[in-house]
Amino acid sequence: MADIDIRTQNTIDAVEVYENNAENKTYTVKGTIYNERNEFVYGAFVQISEIDPDTKITKFLGFTFTDEYGFYSFTIDAFNDKFYELAIFSPLN
Template identity: 40%
Template sequence: MGVSRNNSFIISGSKLLPWKENHYNFQLSRKHHQIIKGTIYTQNQTPCTGATVLVTQIDDEKQERILLGFAVTDEAGCYLFSLEANPKMKYELTVFAPIISK
């Protein structure tokens, strides 16, 4: 049986400003099937509903970037991706604050 490993990082809500792209790079483990999930919070630490999270695959050798998909956070600020990862590639999450906030 394989060992599951969780890695996480925290992004301050003050970094998620409207109309600004926020990029976070990471490399996935050697397992091919990956689940990427997280929660986006506002500056006052409440869940951020309606933020958009893009996941992009980066091939440094070919200087290529491929958008794999996107998710919009739910009312709890949560997003989730499931993908077949290539351990030779890098991945990037881009987070956009919601256009309309309450």
């Protein structure tokens, strides 16, 4: 597992971060989202952003939706001098 800072706005079971390529700083961020009854959340919107702690500028990197098992995954280029934030939103249905 790699050491990058991931902040979350909602409760999730776990965030796993794997370093895919040390040279290019490519990482996989993945996890599973559960509701308060400990059931998988299908169709949740998960957004990832990069934050520069010096300038406080936030850069949108992408989004995905959870599958029927509450699973999501991102592959990002990450930097040690930045923070990364996940925002999770309930399904619309």
